[in-house]
Amino acid sequence: MIHSTVSRRELLKRLGMAGAVTLGLPGFDRVLAFQRDLVRAGAAPAGVLAAPEAATLAALCSRIIPSDENGPGAAEAQASVYIDRSLGGWLAPSRDAYAAGLAEVDAAARARGGKRFVDLAPAEQDAVLAAIEDTPFFGMLRTHTIQGTFCDPVYGGNAGFVGWDLVGYPGVRLNVTVADQRMGAPVKPVRRSAYDYAMFAAGAH
Amino acid sequence: MPINLKPTDVVIVGMGAAGGVAALPLAQAGVKVIGLEAGTWLTTRDFAPDELRNNYRAWPHSVQKANREVPTHRPNASAPYSPRPAFHPMMNGVGGTTLHYWAQSWRLSPWDFKVVSETTRRYGASRIPAGSTVEDWPFGIEEIERYYDIVEHELGVSGKAGNIDGKIDRRGNIFEAARRREYPMPPLRWTDWHEKMAAAARKLGWNPFPGPAAINSRSYDSRPGCAYHGFCARGGCHVNAKGSTAVTTIPKAQKTGNLDIVTEAHVTQVNIDGNGRVTGVTYLKGTEEYFQPASVVLLGMYTYENVRTLLLSKSKAFPNGLANNRGQVGRHYMTHATGGGVQALFTENLNNWYGLPAQGVAVDEFAADNFDHSSVDFIGGGNLFVYSDRRPIGAASMNTFGKAPQWGSAWKAFVKQNADRWHGAYMQKTTLPYEDNYLDLDPTVKDPLGFPVCRITADFKDNERKAATYAADKMEQWYRAAGATDIVRNPLGTMGPSTHAYGGTRMGDNPASNVVNRWGITHEVPNLGILGASVMGTSGSHNPTLTVQALAWRTAEYLVKNWAVVSR
Numbered sequence: 001m002i003h004s005t006v007s008r009r010e011l012l013k014r015l016g017m018a019g020a021v022t023l024g025l026p027g028f029d030r031v032l033a034f035q036r037d038l039v040r041a042g043a044a045p046a047g048v049l050a051a052p053e054a055a056t057l058a059a060l061c062s063r064i065i066p067s068d069e070n071g072p073g074a075a076e077a078q079a080s081v082y083i084d085r086s087l088g089g090w091l092a093p094s095r096d097a098y099a100a101g102l103a104e105v106d107a108a109a110r111a112r113g114g115k116r117f118v119d120l121a122p123a124e125q126d127a128v129l130a131a132i133e134d135t136p137f138f139g140m141l142r143t144h145t146i147q148g149t150f151c152d153p154v155y156g157g158n159a160g161f162v163g164w165d166l167v168g169y170p171g172v173r174l175n176v177t178v179a180d181q182r183m184g185a186p187v188k189p190v191r192r193s194a195y196d197y198a199m200f201a202a203g204a205h
Numbered sequence: 206m207p208i209n210l211k212p213t214d215v216v217i218v219g220m221g222a223a224g225g226v227a228a229l230p231l232a233q234a235g236v237k238v239i240g241l242e243a244g245t246w247l248t249t250r251d252f253a254p255d256e257l258r259n260n261y262r263a264w265p266h267s268v269q270k271a272n273r274e275v276p277t278h279r280p281n282a283s284a285p286y287s288p289r290p291a292f293h294p295m296m297n298g299v300g301g302t303t304l305h306y307w308a309q310s311w312r313l314s315p316w317d318f319k320v321v322s323e324t325t326r327r328y329g330a331s332r333i334p335a336g337s338t339v340e341d342w343p344f345g346i347e348e349i350e351r352y353y354d355i356v357e358h359e360l361g362v363s364g365k366a367g368n369i370d371g372k373i374d375r376r377g378n379i380f381e382a383a384r385r386r387e388y389p390m391p392p393l394r395w396t397d398w399h400e401k402m403a404a405a406a407r408k409l410g411w412n413p414f415p416g417p418a419a420i421n422s423r424s425y426d427s428r429p430g431c432a433y434h435g436f437c438a439r440g441g442c443h444v445n446a447k448g449s450t451a452v453t454t455i456p457k458a459q460k461t462g463n464l465d466i467v468t469e470a471h472v473t474q475v476n477i478d479g480n481g482r483v484t485g486v487t488y489l490k491g492t493e494e495y496f497q498p499a500s501v502v503l504l505g506m507y508t509y510e511n512v513r514t515l516l517l518s519k520s521k522a523f524p525n526g527l528a529n530n531r532g533q534v535g536r537h538y539m540t541h542a543t544g545g546g547v548q549a550l551f552t553e554n555l556n557n558w559y560g561l562p563a564q565g566v567a568v569d570e571f572a573a574d575n576f577d578h579s580s581v582d583f584i585g586g587g588n589l590f591v592y593s594d595r596r597p598i599g600a601a602s603m604n605t606f607g608k609a610p611q612w613g614s615a616w617k618a619f620v621k622q623n624a625d626r627w628h629g630a631y632m633q634k635t636t637l638p639y640e641d642n643y644l645d646l647d648p649t650v651k652d653p654l655g656f657p658v659c660r661i662t663a664d665f666k667d668n669e670r671k672a673a674t675y676a677a678d679k680m681e682q683w684y685r686a687a688g689a690t691d692i693v694r695n696p697l698g699t700m701g702p703s704t705h706a707y708g709g710t711r712m713g714d715n716p717a718s719n720v721v722n723r724w725g726i727t728h729e730v731p732n733l734g735i736l737g738a739s740v741m742g743t744s745g746s747h748n749p750t751l752t753v754q755a756l757a758w759r760t761a762e763y764l765v766k767n768w769a770v771v772s773r
Contacts, residue, residue, distance in 0.1 A: 064612040070621050090262055126613065133611065142612060143602075150597040151257040158597075166617070167624035169558055169597040172254050174443065176433040176559040181593065183397035183556045199443065200253035 047084030048095065049102075052116070054084055056102045059118045063125050064145045072162040079148030082157030086144070094140060101137035108132070154193045161191050172197075207487060207494040213239045213465075214772065215764070216486055216499035218472045218514070221301020223736035224505025225450025226356060226754045227761040232463035234765040239497055241470040241488055243270035244297030246451070247304060252441035256596040259440040263292045264305070268469050270297050274652045276509045278701035280664035281641060287701050289650075294704045295507045299466060300451025302507075302704070303750070305439045307562040308419040308447050310362045311588075311747030312353050314573035315382045318342040320637070320743055323574060324584050332584055334668040337637045338537050342742055343714045343723040346382045352755035352762075354385055359457075360448035360754070361425045364388040364417030377414050378567070380575045390422045393431060393564040398555045402566045402591045405687035411570050416590055418563035419448035419751070428452060437561035438594055470495075473654070475502055475518040475527055475733065483527075483733045489654075500772035501764060505736035505757070508538075508706035509659040512644045512739060515710070515720075517656055528710075528727040533720045535645050537638035537711045538663055539744045540703035542587075544696065545673040547630050547680040549689035550606050554625040560593025562631070571679050572746040573635065583668045585635025587676030588746045589683060591628060600624040606691040630680045633705070634672045636665070636744040642700065644709050663700035673697050705738070705749055712740040712756075725760035732771055734760050 047054060061074035061083070074080070087095045108128050109117040117125060132138045148157030150164065152172075158164060164171060171190030173180065174197060180187050194200050215231055217224040220242040231238050245267045258264050263272070271293035278287045295302045316323050321341045324332050333339065356362075366387045367377025392415030395403070399415075406413035420437075423430045431446040445452045458464040472488040476496065485498035504511045515534045516526035526534055568589040569575055578584055601620050604627070605611065609619035642663035650658050665673075681692050713719030716728035721740050727733045736757045738749045745752070764771055 065617055066614050068614045068617065070614070070618050073617065129612070146601050147257060147261060147598055150601045152255050154255070155257060163601070164597050166621055167597055167600050168554070168621075169600070169624075172434075173559070174254070174432060174434055176435065178394065178396075181396040181398075181433065181556060181559050183401075183554065185556075187556075187558075194254045199249050200255075 046088060047081065048088040049084045049098070053099065053102050054080065055118045056106055056116070057083060057098070059125065060105065060129070060141060061145045061148070063122065063129055064142055065149055066122075071166055072160075074145050074149050076159065076162045077149040077157055078159040079145045079157050081159075082148030082151065082155050083144045085156045091144070097137060097140065101141065104137070105132070152193050152195070154195045161189070165189065207496040210495055210497045212485070212498040212500070213237045214499065215239070215501045215503060216241060216497050217503045217505050217736075218486060219243075219301065219505035219507075219510075219736075220299050220450070220455060220466055221505065221507075222303045222450060222750050223753050223757040224503065225300060225303070225455045226359070227503060227505060227736055227757040228458040228464050229359065229454040230758055230761040230765060232458040232461040235463060236765060236768070238458070238464045239499065240455075240464055240466040241472055241486065241497070242297070242299050242466060242468050243471055244268050244299065244301075245468045246299045247441060249443060252443045254434055254436035254440065254443070256436070256598050259305070259436060260438070260596065261598065264439060265296060265298060265441070268297060269293070270471055271295055271507070271510070274510065274513070274658050276644075276659040276661050276702050277647045277650050278661040278663070278699070280662075280699050282662055287699065290702055294702050298451070299455060299468065300449040303419075303447075303449035304441045304451060306704075306750065307438060307748070309563050309748040310357065310360070310364070310417045310419040310751040312381060312384070313346065313745040313747060313752050314380065314575065315346045316574035317743045317745035318345050320584070327574070328578060328584070332578070334584070334637060334639075334666060336639045336641065336666070337668075338640050338718070339637045340713055340715075340718065340742055343712065349752075349755050349759060350382065350384060352759045353751060355758055356751060356754040358389050360419045360450070360453045361390060361421055361428070362388055362417055362419050362448070362751070363390040363392050363422035365392050365415055367414060375412055378569050379412050380569045380572070388417065390425055393418055393420060393422050393561070395566070396556070396560065396564075396593060398557060398593060399564070399566050399591070402683070402687050406566065406568055406683060409683065409686050411568050411683075413566045413568055416563060416565050416567040416592075417751075420561070420563055421446040421448070426453070431561065433560050433564065435559040435561065435594070435596060437563070472514065473517070473656070475504070475514065477518070477520045477522060477527065477730070479522075481522045481730060483730055501732045501734065503734045503736055503760070508709050508737060508739040509644065509661075509702070511735055511737055512709035513646065513657075513659040516646050523729070528720055528729045528733060530729055531717055533711070533718060535643050535709050537708035537742060538642050538644050538661065539636040539638050539707040540663070540700050541705035541744050542634040542636050542665055542669050542673050542697060543632070543703075543705065544698035545634070545677055546632065546695045547677050547684065548604050548693045548695070549628050549630075549684035550623060550691040551626045551628070551687075551689055555628065557593045557595040557625060557628065562592045562594040565590055565592030568679075568683065571676055581671070581675065583671035583675070585637070585668065585672050586746060587632045587634035587672060589676065589680050590631040592631065595625065603627050604693050606693055608691070628684075630684070632673075632676045632680060633746045633748065634669065634676050635746050636669050636707075638708055638711075638742065639666055661701060665697055665700060670697060705744070707738045707741045707744050707749065710735045710739040711742045713742060724763040725756060726763075726771065734764070736760060
């Protein structure tokens with residue numbers, strides 16, 4: 001005799017519910033969003049932020065990783081494009097936090113200089129940022145700005161490989177030689193997305 | 206009623222590190238095996254070298270039952286819950302976490318099997334920490350040396366032996382127990398960075414050696430050697446040089462015709478008859494429910510899921526969960542103390558952009574009982590390991606060693622200069638089991654099916670904290686000897702969900718304090734076996750997987766040799 005603690009009807013009922021509940025899980029949502037990201041990769045960028053929000057975001061990213069004597073920064077890498085695009089996919093759970101955070105930044109800018117954040121001088125922008133650098137929003141923004149500056153370009157950031165050049169990453173190689181791992185012997189950078197290699201290209205499998 | 210399937214000899218729940226190994230000796234002996242796997246097969250495209258996806262977006266993006274069952278954690282029974290991670294530390298898929306693990310394939314130290322008797326003999330019984338439930342394993346390392354050897358050759362492990370039949374070779378781990386022969390492949394190559402760290406260790410009088418890895422250092426078993434491309438950590442191998450069970454033991458078992466794998470099978474309970482024997486397992490696939498009858502059931506899931514499935518499988522004979530009439534399921538839980546890391550800053554680029562975390566230099570002087578503990582106030586220790594592994598997002602997210610702000614031009618200048626000049630050591634330290642570190646079912650948090658998730662109640666104790674500090678001191682000394690200018694030490698943290706989770710179905714001869722016997726079969730249910738680190742009674746100070754695999758092979762071999770008795 002088989003002992004079953006849960007009836008089949010009950011399990012199937014739960015399973016039916018599971019479909020709905022599962023869709024509500026952030027983890028599962030993000031998996032679906034990732035699939036959309038990949039489909040979108042290579043197509044026209046499609047952000048979700050309103051134009052003023054996107055402008056504030058771009059200005060913020062540019063102060064976190066500025067363009068300066070050490071070369072291009074988050075602006076050239078299009079880190080804010082990465083964030084905007086991801087907010088429609090993998091980072092969708094953070095969409096509301098961005099809306100609130102960007103609004104607070106503009107409010108702080110107005111309080112400080114009577115202007116929107118984008119219209120402040122860089123030193124004033126830095127003062128606004130310094131005032132929020134210990135907040136969860138800033139922590140999230142910094143993390144995503146780094147991701148957008150140094151990620152594989154398939155995601156819309158690291159445009160022109162400026163992030164990889166900044167830290168000296170010699171790029172994605174599928175086979176690395178002894179010489180490629182030597183100290184003090186710089187390796188010629190490879191400027192390819194992982195997905196430019198045929199074995200990983202969309203539709204390869 | 207569920208759809209009744211044709212009976213099989215053995216059903217293995219989980220086709221990962223453990224189940225994927227156990228299937229082979231069974232199938233080769235003619236035993237019919239059904240392997241149930243919650244995930245799917247992955248393909249080459251899933252193995253793209255993409256740091257954002259692999260390391261920051263919870264790869265792989267296929268069916269991940271585990272992510273719906275992330276355990277909860279609280280440091281002790283009266284402490285508030287820790288924040289619950291969004292994702293499970295392990296993954297589902299044919300091959301399980303061997304698809305994306307670091308593949309460090311260590312044998313344990315001899316002391317790890319005899320903590321109680323050896324500690325008592327050398328230092329006195331008072332040195333066993335108060336509240337610890339540690340026992341000697343039911344056998345010494347000599348008993349499983351043969352199985353270590355088998356799985357090293359089946360999976361393909363690269364390394365350098367330090368002790369073959371008692372003959373010590375300083376090119377390998379001089380502290381290891383005697384092994385019968387050399388590793389099947391030479392170690393993964395060393396770079397200038399590794400040579401620099403090895404030279405520093407020798408200067409200190411230590412014996413550095415290459416760590417063992419289930420990764421081909423040259424072509425082996427029709428699979429090519431490692432490509433060192435730098436995406437091994439939490440990534441699949443695009444050339445199949447990593448010896449995951451998905452490309453080694455599982456395909457070999459399938460070739461016998463005796464292993465059938467069902468993917469996307471979500472096992473909900475182990476079924477039992479009126480005589481206290483298991484009859485098979487119930488699982489969901491799609492919207493259907495199935496019952497797979499089997500003469501023998503082997504649970505080969507991760508520690509949390511092995512324990513949870515037993516606790517969820519309640520019956521008249523086992524009202525508190527299967528094989529739990531003595532209340533031992535979930536007890537003796539441990540995780541490796543891998544927190545408390547040490548990071549170092551150097552004055553030159555290390556060129557760590559390529560390679561893999563298993564490509565590195567180990568020091569074992571301070572692990573287990575490899576040094577005299579007379580003058581310290583703890584037992585056990587830690588293995589020190591430095592390696593090659595760096596990708597751009599991780600590099601830019603580096604610790605700034607108190608030398609730069611967290612953003613702006615000064616940060617950017619610091620990162621531009623130092624992104625390739627830092628390193629973080631991997632140190633695995635002994636953890637012992639304690640009476641108040643355990644797993645059970647969460648009273649409120651449930652998975653989408655309505656079943657409680659696993660709850661972890663555990664924290665590191667004094668002995669673990671002292672061993673961790675000692676290991677960190679030695680690591681700092683090593684980095685400084687190699688020319689590091691700055692050091693940062695991270696806190697040890699607590700014992701939440703971990704990739705190195707042990708115990709919960711401990712192995713031992715005494716049924717009052719152990720769930721499975723010395724062969725991995727439960728004391729209370731004669732045809733139910735458990736595979737995985739949940740059977741391990743000590744953590745050791747090295748990665749668990751090879752030991753898990755050696756034990757899985759041994760349990761399967763026992764079943765084959767005693768088939769008539771176990772399956773009757």
